[in-house]
Amino acid sequence: MRGLAVFISDIRNCKSKEAEIKRINKELANIRSKFKGDKALDGYSKKKYVCKLLFIFLLGHDIDFGHMEAVNLLSSNKYTEKQIGYLFISVLVNSNSELIRLINNAIKNDLSSRNPTFMCLALHCIANVGSREMAEAFAGEIPRILVAGDTMDSVKQSAALCLLRLYKTSPDLVLMGEWTSRVVHLLNDQHMGVVTAAISLITCLSQKNPDEFKTCVSLAVSRLSRIVSSASTDLQDYTYYFVPAPWLSCKLLRLLQCYPPPEDGAVKGRLVECLETILNKAQEPPKSKKVQHSNAKNAILFEAISLIIHYDSEPNLLVRACNQLGQFLQHRETNLRYLALESMCTLASSEFSHEAVKTHIETVINALKTERDVSVRQRAADLLYAMCDRSNAKQIVAEMLSYLETADYSIREEMVLKVAILAEKYAVDYSWYVDTILNLIRIAGDYVSEEVWYRVIQIVINRDDVQGYAAKTVFEALQAPACHENMVKVGGYILGEFGNLIAGDPRSSPLVQFNLLHSKFHLCSVPTRALLLSAYIKFINLFPETKSTIQEVLRSDSQIRNSDVELQQRAVEYLKLSSIASTDVLATVLEEMPPFPERESSILAKLKKKKGPGAVSVNELEEGKREGGELNGGGERGGDSSAIASTPSPSADLLGLRAGPPVTAAAPSAGSLLVDVFSEAGVNDDGFLRFVCKNNGVLFENQLLQIGIKSEYRQNLGRMYLFYGNKTSVQFVTFTTTVTCPGDTLVLEPLIEGGAQVQQVINIECLTDFSDAPLLNIKFRYGGALQNLTLKLPVTINKFFQPTEMASHDFFQRWKQLSLPQQEAQKIFKANHAMDTEVLKAKLLGLGMALLENVDPNPENFVCAGVIQTKAQQVGSLLRLEPNAQAQMYRLTVRSSKDTVSKRLCELLAEQF
């Protein structure tokens, strides 16, 4: 295509971006006029222009025409024209429905042409586009082509990967069937290319349907065994730089990672033999000096090691793998050092190889110090983190701290989190922990996130053996002329709580402490100042002798008239509190903080969030399962329940530690009132009813497990997020959940989000009205014992309410219309909770109906209106709640267009007030 070459040369010769754009616009105008012209273009010209458009698009310009011409090319008899047509479609397809039909038609013709070259072109196009429309059109046809006996090998290869692409984009459209078993047997195909292509498909299908494909394990093992034991020339063109079939070998090893170790002894023996051979080959002298040879060989080796780690059952192989990786740690190839560090991270979490990994600590520390590439240093830091246990924690933490001083900015925050977690997890004596965190703040204060300094305070509060030491250390740290604001925060909080423990020493007498803190005050931001003010009021309680000095400070214009509302409010309130409250009241209000409830470390949560699920190695997801009795393990603290009881709001638990001003009682907290009211019932076994009027909170909690819920509803649809929290220090094994739905009145699709181990999303559709809630069954193993738990999911009919506003007149008119006896349900019951109007209102709003003001002639009564949206019908409902404060009774009346709804609503609500 001479014209195309000339055009490309022109573009390349353009001296400036403007010139290029000018040339392109000229060409676009030319092509447009050619396409619009009266003269019919011949195939060659069409091909040339379409190709030019493609080139322009690839230069980064938008193309909004030419699609039709490209589609025309698809039905050309000339291969080259067809090919360009397909290329254009593959690169530039948009979901113009008109065109998709034409394209699909052309593809269909080519697929049935029995010309293998045409068939491949069509299959490539489907694989490249992979749209849903194509899946709808071809997902049924392609499996047939794939397994048909007379299909050419090259077509089979394309069909396999084409199907894979469709399965990835629209798994629901690719139906399993008779072809599935025949696909597995492609692993035995004579043609290596067919096996190479088919195995990618089989791997993907096995991940989703392991049982249906499990026969592939023995086939894969025997294929692998044949490759591994073949001489380097046996496989002819599939040998790559003296390595037999490296791509296929890697894919086979990858497929085996979808399954547990083979149960059949013979198969397993053969596989272990393969793995040993691969490990042996790594020790043999290379057959070529080319990097391609070693890369291909090591690609297989790393994949084999991944499989060994996946099985985690062959101590001998695990240790050998570890030794091999140890050699790579000092290899001259940066790539290998990188991969060895990465791979060792996973080995470190296996109990069989953990010790072996630890022997490489010096090399890894050295890598952290000397590697020139930051991504390699990052891997070294990850590995140090993974190999850390009680025996080497002090060394590792010290090394990480010293690395932090020079670490790249991009990884500092993560490093800080890691140091903080390790220090906490392996703290034997807590003075070491406090020292470490304070060092962390000193070295990298800017990167110490809130979670980290919240955590140190949490721990100091919970451990009385470290409080005196902490107070002394922060006091000393604050003496530094320039100290980080985070240090001031921690210092303010800790001295406010425990300053009395060091007040005996005249060098840290109350006034000295106060003056030290206050000397930092003016350099700090508003939140820190707020915290310091709270520390001051705590001082007044701890040390009455500082009262006048502190009152003086609070009274100063810069506090009491501060332009910041929060600061001003604190100053005013604290000043007032200190002057009017008696010593007893003051002591009660400003009492030492109660211990924080133990829960998953908020830092750990932060690291997980930062790295994303799956990116964190297994052992850190389950907090310190290897070491018993960590600081953070739930088992250590027997008195957990008291800690929970002292936190008034379990529904805030999902948020993690509630931080902020140390004086909770004095801080304005009107905003959290609603939450507290709704969750006053605390944690009990029947979480279900507590969710009638709210959507979020803790559904269930025992010593092992906490289940939190967040849900949202719109019309007849809902989505519920379940959060499973492991409260123990041990991993839960085979954690499975099933949701069953009585009577099929709701459609639930439980789906575990990819990789996330703690969150589950359920989509809900209400088909018709219902009374029975769906059941959630949870099974898992904890310390060998099977735990089985069934809970009602709090999906109730009122969740699908649409509020309806109406005037008094309308309300009573409708009320009268719903006068059939079965349409009404009524209950009279005793009040279970205080009869507070605001609380009642909040609950009724939570119910989902519109709360109608000024409708009922009696202002004490509440009336509500709403429409329940189900797929089948809409059910209008009206409600009237009449409280009788004297008798502490309620009368509840519900009228709906459907009797079952009235009855159910009445039952649900009777338990709420």
Added chain:
Amino acid sequence: MQFMLLFSRQGKLRLQKWYVPLSDKEKKKITRELVQTVLARKPKMCSFLEWRDLKIVYKRYASLYFCCAIEDQDNELITLEIIHRYVELLDKYFGSVCELDIIFNFEKAYFILDEFLLGGEAQETSKKNVLKAIEQADLLQEVSTQSVTSEHLCKCIATPQ
């Protein structure tokens, strides 16, 4: 594999292949970000890096960077050799391939890639088989030769040991 990008030392995109559905806007953003990241790296640095939740594997051949994005469980080294095999295929087809060949015959570069990788997975790893498929297609195609000269991507590929 999620996508493959070929770009020059000057940051000009020469070939892009996407195996996951993304909007044009997103593609452009990713390309810009990755080209920048990879070009900023020094020659001796390792060929792999973490990027978003993907792993990037890249290698430079003469003036061109070949850059692949793979998923967490995918094998970095074998991906590096996928790149190399593709370079070999181009080299064999064009006869000592250089950047200009890819510019002027971009459609061929795409066709060869489609024969080698499909849907982001290796379809046919035998050099002979891939080239046979392309040559068969070429038999049906009129010949258009371009005389171009620029630095060859691989000087030592033609004669494997």
